[in-house]
Amino acid sequence: MSLALAKKYEEPTPVTKPSNPIIEVRGVSKVYGNDVVALDNINIAFETGHLTSLLGPSGCGKTTLLKIVAGLLQPTAGEVLVKGKPVTGPGPERAFVFQDFALMPWASVMDNAAFGLKMQGVPRSEREDKARHYIAEVGLAGFEKKYPHELSGGMRQRVGLARALAVNADVLLMDEPFSAVDEQTRRKFQEDLFRLREVEKKTFLFVTHSIEEAVYVSDRIIMLSPRPGRISEIIDPAIPKGINPDDLRRNDVYLDTVEQIWQGIRKYVE
Amino acid sequence: MTLFGFRMPKMASLLVWVIIWEIIGRFELVMLFPPFTEVLAALGDVVTSRSFGEAMRITVQSYLGGLGLAIAIGIPLGFLMGLVPAADKMLNMWVNTFLSAPLSALVPVFMILFGLGTPTVIVTVFMFAVWIIVLDTRAGVLSISPSLMEMSRSFGASRAERFKMVLLAALPEILAGIRLGMIRGVKGVVIGQLLVSIIGVGALFQLYQQNFLMAHFWALVLILFTIALTLAELVAKLEKRVEYYAGVRS
Ligand SMILES: Nc1ncnc2c1ncn2[C@@H]1O[C@H](COP(=O)(O)OP(=O)(O)OP(=O)(O)O)[C@@H](O)[C@H]1O
Numbered sequence: 062m063s064l065a066l067a068k069k070y071e072e073p074t075p076v077t078k079p080s081n082p083i084i085e086v087r088g089v090s091k092v093y094g095n096d097v098v099a100l101d102n103i104n105i106a107f108e109t110g111h112l113t114s115l116l117g118p119s120g121c122g123k124t125t126l127l128k129i130v131a132g133l134l135q136p137t138a139g140e141v142l143v144k145g146k147p148v149t150g151p152g153p154e155r156a157f158v159f160q161d162f163a164l165m166p167w168a169s170v171m172d173n174a175a176f177g178l179k180m181q182g183v184p185r186s187e188r189e190d191k192a193r194h195y196i197a198e199v200g201l202a203g204f205e206k207k208y209p210h211e212l213s214g215g216m217r218q219r220v221g222l223a224r225a226l227a228v229n230a231d232v233l234l235m236d237e238p239f240s241a242v243d244e245q246t247r248r249k250f251q252e253d254l255f256r257l258r259e260v261e262k263k264t265f266l267f268v269t270h271s272i273e274e275a276v277y278v279s280d281r282i283i284m285l286s287p288r289p290g291r292i293s294e295i296i297d298p299a300i301p302k303g304i305n306p307d308d309l310r311r312n313d314v315y316l317d318t319v320e321q322i323w324q325g326i327r328k329y330v331e
Numbered sequence: 332m333t334l335f336g337f338r339m340p341k342m343a344s345l346l347v348w349v350i351i352w353e354i355i356g357r358f359e360l361v362m363l364f365p366p367f368t369e370v371l372a373a374l375g376d377v378v379t380s381r382s383f384g385e386a387m388r389i390t391v392q393s394y395l396g397g398l399g400l401a402i403a404i405g406i407p408l409g410f411l412m413g414l415v416p417a418a419d420k421m422l423n424m425w426v427n428t429f430l431s432a433p434l435s436a437l438v439p440v441f442m443i444l445f446g447l448g449t450p451t452v453i454v455t456v457f458m459f460a461v462w463i464i465v466l467d468t469r470a471g472v473l474s475i476s477p478s479l480m481e482m483s484r485s486f487g488a489s490r491a492e493r494f495k496m497v498l499l500a501a502l503p504e505i506l507a508g509i510r511l512g513m514i515r516g517v518k519g520v521v522i523g524q525l526l527v528s529i530i531g532v533g534a535l536f537q538l539y540q541q542n543f544l545m546a547h548f549w550a551l552v553l554i555l556f557t558i559a560l561t562l563a564e565l566v567a568k569l570e571k572r573v574e575y576y577a578g579v580r581s
């Protein structure tokens with residue numbers, strides 16, 4: 062054990078309640094089958110325009126929570142409100158980005174990116190213009206006619222991102238979107254995420270396994286404990302905005318926050 | 332194939348068999364095997380004969396009828412089994428039984444049910460072809476990634492749209508099933524006609540055999556094999572195109 066680990070940490074600053082929450086999760090529990098309690102009475106609110114990460118050991122219910130917010134899963138108890146209205150299923154104000162991209166292999170980049178718009182009944186020329194804009198936005202201009210199997214993993218996830226952005230949802234739900242891409246692409250994605258949050262004014266719910274990633278990109282980190290999944294800690298990393306990645310790795314706040322989270326998770330991993 | 336360390340082209344092995352056939356034929360060891368050259372000579376005879384044209388017409392008719400029926404029933408049945416677990420439980424055992432059962436043994440039953448004619452042959456083709464189409468379609472439907480279905484739901488796809496996605500996702504497997512069904516169907520049409528033996532190619536085989544026209548007999552066999560292989564090759568080509576669009580399934 063190194064000296065750094067023995068160092069005392071100050072109490073985390075008490076977290077503020079979101080003043081303008083876009084999503085409220087109220088008393089949500091999820092039981093799979095008869096006895097797998099994936100989530101146990103979760104209460105949280107997500108601030109509009111913020112990037113909130115869900116962090117926790119494998120199997121603690123991050124995906125389950127995200128899918129309940131997406132309307133893809135029914136909670137066993139409790140409810141989710143989006144802009145004050147209870148969620149009964151998927152809706153146009155929420156868009157999902159999938160860990161395994163979930164692209165249609167038979168459709169071109171253009172058709173994949175325009176899928177959500179097509180389902181909303183947007184006429185062809187209009188939806189293709191929009192899709193083209195977001196394909197360019199994620200850095201895939203010129204690839205519109207390619208098929209998913211002609212793209213790298215990172216490029217495929219960009220298509221998934223363009224598809225989610227094109228429907229102009231207020232909330233983007235991302236389930237470990239960068240876990241299947243290489244480290245460099247991941248960095249680039251994280252930068253993109255900042256830009257999207259500033260430019261598009263979206264709210265992000267972001268599931269990740271990586272403590273470093275969560276601390277770097279999040280306004281708020283929600284830590285879940287494993288079965289039954291409960292909120293164990295809420296952390297607002299106060300990383301200086303616009304810090305460049307090299308300075309980040311030496312930044313004290315960054316290092317301390319990573320350490321603090323690691324200490325919190327350790328007890329479950331051991 | 333390699334021979335003494337040399338790579339032989341595909342056709343070469345065929346050539347070896349043809350030569351062996353020719354030699355056996357020359358020695359007149361077995362009355363059943365005339366020399367290959369004689370068979371080739373008979374080929375022209377067979378193809379130009381009026382009875383051949385008529386036989387082919389009937390054969391193609393019953394083949395297409397049976398195959399069309401197998402596709403029209405096999406794909407929906409495969410869908411049902413892939414999408415409804417209860418239906419799958421009920422049908423799976425039977426479909427697998429019929430797939431591996433000696434179906435030629437059932438042809439006499441069809442003859443009693445459908446008479447000595449084209450309907451029996453159509454049913455035989457159907458029974459030979461349909462089960463593999465059912466099972467491959469089922470496999471295709473079951474292999475769809477759950478996240479693709481979640482994706483379609485989360486972006487608000489209608490039921491019809493989701494069904495279309497299942498169909499497209501299962502298309503490579505469905506085509507593979509149809510290709511195998513086509514090959515089995517050729518077996519079905521020949522066996523059916525042989526057993527009914529008064530129509531189509533079956534009648535021709537009967538005719539050649541009774542008159543000891545063995546060269547003609549083998550020429551007809553050769554023609555049928557060529558047709559079957561060409562058909563399978565055509566579907567395989569189509570399949571490649573679809574695989575290309577489907578890309579690597581991941
Ligand atoms: N369909 C299901 N049926 C039964 N149990 C399930 C189902 N889906 C998830 N679980 C269980 O619920 C718990 C939470 O699963 P979930 O996928 O939400 O975890 P996670 O935090 O996303 O994990 P990971 O980090 O590995 O993705 C796990 O223990 C899992 O085994």
Ligand SMILES: [Mg+2]
Pocket residue numbers: 123124125
């Ligand atoms: Mg998960």
